[in-house]
Amino acid sequence: MITVALSEEDSILVQRTLSGNQEAFRLLYRRHVGPVRKLVYQLTTDLQVLDDLTQDVFLKVHRNLSKFRGDAKFSTWLFRIAYNVCQDHHRRRGRNHRVVSLPVEDLPISAPDEEILSGVDREELVSRALETLTPDHRAVVILHDLQEKPQEEIAQILEVPVGTVKSRLFYGRRKLKEWFSAQGVSL
């Protein structure tokens, strides 16, 4: 029987899970799986491993739930675990910086500012652009500009000073603007 309300705070759901209520963890999962899965996908751009890595994230969360002290938001702690899982994935694959597998010329972006560039093409274009960034810059750009996390929270997720977040954001955006410009996309 579900004995937890949907509106309950994450911290209460954590406590209930630790008391043995698995339905509380199910609610935590359902509440956060969307953003976590999107983050994992954007960091890895690999649909084939997406569900495995997402499951890995929530298994680690469940295993280490007793270590969550509540100093930060649960979602911050969760994103930190998700980021680490993606980092481990990159290390296992032996690629600190993923190389674009296809030449950019293969993309159908001969006239990117016109209507012929479909939504799927633009999504692919953004995906390619993000892949040109270093993992550190990519993570900050994704968390800040796509996931709309504040810089202080990103600093907690990545365990770096806020100044480092600002710096990575600046250089990441600059690289993206240069890349888009080189592809003929005016922003």
Add this chain to the structure above:
Amino acid sequence: MNEMNEPSDEKLISFLKEHQPSPPPASMELERSLFEAIANEPKSSVVPIAKRKNVLSFGNWKVALIACSLLIGVGIGLNSYNLSQREVLEAEALDQTDISSLYAIDPDTGLYDVSL
């Protein structure tokens, strides 16, 4: 959040947001698989807070205190024994030392000058 952004940043962010890579929705199979994996996890890894035992209990401190005291006592005893043994050996060595190699003979009295 975007208070420091330049106009070109705003355009970039807007483009990224609008066309960000998004995965298809998670299937129920993922949830089922996750909770099946959780059910098969070893139980020992998670200890509910309410069931945690205080490892550093008073009883353990007493045992640790007694053990430390014993160790310190044994250490001090051994050190004292070593020092006394060394003094005995030094005294014995002194007894066997030729006193003429240590002190000069006073020419006036013909005795060893031990004034220093």
